[in-house]
Amino acid sequence: MKVKNIKFLQLALSLVVLLGVTSCSKKSSSSGKGASQATGWNVNKKKAGFQKTGDQEAGPGLVFVEGGTYTMGKVQDDVMHDWNNSPTQQHVQSFYMDETEVTNFMYLEYLNWLKNVFPPTEENYKQIYEGALPDTLVWRNRLGYSENMTNNYLRHPAYASYPVVGVNWIQANEFSKWRTDRVNEALLEKNGFLKKDAKTLDVTAENSFNTETYFNSPSLSYGGDEKIVLKGRKGSAAKGTKTGKDGKVIPPKNIYVQRSSGLLLPEYRLPTESEWEYAAAADIGQREYNVYKGQKKYPWSGQDTRSGKRKTVGDQLANFKQGNGDYGGIAGWSDDGADITNEVKKYPANDFGLYDMAGNVAEWVADVYRPIVDNEFNDFNYFRGNQYTKNKIGKDGKAEIVTKETMKYDTLSNGKLIARTFPGQIAQVPVDKNETYLRQNFDKSNNLNYRDGDQQSSKEYKFGSSESTKDPKNMYNSPKHTLKRDSLGMPSGYDVSNKRTTLVNDKARVFKGGSWRDRAYWLDPAQRRFFPEDMATDYIGFRCAMSRVGSKSQNKKRPRN
Known part of the structure; x- marks a missing residue:
């Protein structure tokens, strides 16, 4: 018995030693949790200058759209014979898109911020607020009474959740830039890198926040006020904070949020035409393994504009003009619930979870219009409209910050002025030969x-x-x-x-999707039309998009058996 026990102990001890050697070898090969495979350093420590890696989070109001291949262009009969949307095979990277169109309430938030920060009563800033105002006169008709919408559509609470209209392409772009800064400003405040409530209490025309300025020269944000732009996290609510023996928080020193931190989001922007069409078609609902089960005519399955589901049979799936003098149908059960635009989310979402990708209002996209899509040159993330710029460097060798004296305005063809640069932003100039010399992928700034x-x-x-x-x-x-x-x-x-x-x-921009003024023909996501970028209508609105960084998919793929 004693001999057997001794052998058993020897065997157990051998296993323990073997496991220890194995674990040591594993540790030596991976150098521990959070270690770099390049150097073996623990790069997740703040002293190392890096932050933990992680997936991108969706910004406020955005829905994830997983990219892939699809047929861009008209797949049904081209009854117009205009040949401006011939089918081509394209691939789109994953991105995010607004769940709904930008509403009156969202745009009023923008106008209110501009009015508070750049008071129109001051001569220097008068044109900023006026240049951002939607054109409410788009509702007027020579032989129609529409003063009710002219006076109330933008500002009355009853229309708060309706899509904003009367906004031209330039104004939609400026809103997107503003939204980027306000979202990232809130993220910095939430994580303790900006003074609490500074975005409302301390912001002025000369002292405001811009994302790119913060990345390039964080000490220049808010006019360089170190009491507002904080070096590190402060406050007990911040994650990862340390406290001393006296219970007070010990913030890290000389640390600003960097692009490598992954805390701030990429820019909000108008979607490209290819992105918009891909998101509207939502062919994922038509797939069988890795092929499509036929092509969709609308953002939903089927060839009809009414629901075929048992609970909602007969309900209209979009808001559009059904015939001459018929903008919604007979009052009651069978109509589409709207005579002009309608509240967002009143109709079912498509297979990506996006609402009103057909009907309600047509939507601006980023592209300059051309009758053809040049897929022979590029079939990946297609976009016509690139105008490359870089930061303007001053005589002191530093990035030049826009001031109220150096602000620039665009004079539109209708005489309206729109501000294109704001105090606190980094001035931009077209790229030059230093960036284009001997390059194969681009050779000039303007590629329209x-x-x-x-x-x-x-x-x-x-x-x-x-x-x-x-x-x-x-x-x-x-x-x-x-x-x-x-x-x-x-x-x-x-x-x-x-x-x-x-x-x-070069100032003709694409808009996509049908609207409350359009027949069902225009509800096809492949349809494309154009309109001057500095003009607005009562049937064109917009929604924002955001590029996805990192992985194509949010979830791991699993094989289908």
């Missing part, structure tokens, strides 16, 4: 007309002729408005030529 609108594409270009070196006429013979003002300051001088053959130019 790449492979389109160049000399070789122009009808005046003569191959092999000495005249080919001369600058030809513009490929798109669109109106060219030259703003003039009379003695009373009234705008005048718009193009009245009857020789113009097109409205397409």
Whole structure:
């Protein structure tokens, strides 16, 4: 018995030693939890200058859209024969998109912030607030009574959850930039890197927050006030804080949030045309393994605009014009519930969880309009509209910050002024030869007309002729408005030529989706139209998107048996 017990103990001791050696070898190979595979250092410690890795979180109001391949363009019969949406195979990266269109309430929050920070009573800032105001006169009709909407649609609480209209493409872009800064400002405050309530109590025209300025020169945010822009987390609510023997918080020293921290979100922006169409079509609801079960006509399954489900059979799935003088149907059970726009989320979401991707209002996208989509050059994240810029560096070698004296305004063709830069932002200039020299992927800042609108594409270009070196006429013979003002300051001088053959130019932007004014034909996500970027209507709104960084999918893929 004693011999057996001794052998058993020897065997157990051998197993313990073997396990210890094995665990030591594992530790030596991985260098412990949070260690770098490159150096073996523990990079998650704040002293190392890095932060923990993690997945991107969705910003307020956004829904995750997993990217993939799809057929962009018209897959049904092209009854218009305009050939501007021929089908092409495209791939879209994963991104986030607003669950609903931007509402009046959301836009009023923007206007209220502008009014408080840049008081229109001050001459320097008068045009900022006025330039952001939606055009409420878009509701007027020569032979229709619409003063009720003109006076109430934007501001009356009854319309708070309705999509904002009367916003041009430029205004939609500026709203997106503003939203980026306000969301990231709140994230910094929540995590103890900004003084609490500074975003409302301490913000002024000269001292405000801009995301890119914070990343590049955090000490310049809020005018460089160190009592507002904090170096490290403070307060007992902050995660990871340490306290001394006296119970007081000991904040880390000389630490600002960096891009590598992953705390702040990428920019809110208008979706590209390809992103919008992909999100609207939501073909994931039509898939069988890795192929589509036919193509959708609308953002929902089926060929009809009414629901076929048992509980909601006969209900309209979108808000659109059903016929001449028929904007909603007969009052009661069978109508679509709206005569103009409708509250968001009144109709079922598509398979991505997005509402009103057909009907209600059409929506601005980021792209400059061209009759064709050049998939032969690029079929990945297609977008026409790139204008590359870089930070403007001053004589002192530092990034130049915009002040109230250096703000820039755009004068639109209708005479309206819109602010394009704000105090606190980093001034931007087009990229130059330092960035483009010997590059293969791009060679200039402005790429709006790449492979389109160049000399070789122009009808005046003569191959092999000495005249080919001369600058030809513009490929798109669109109106060219030259703003003039009379003695009373009234705008005048718009193009009245009857020789113009097109409205397409570099300021024509794509808008997608049908609206309350459109027939069912325009509800197809593939349909595309264009409108001047500085003009607004009563049927075009917008929603924001955000790029996804990191993994394509939020969930791990599992094999189907």
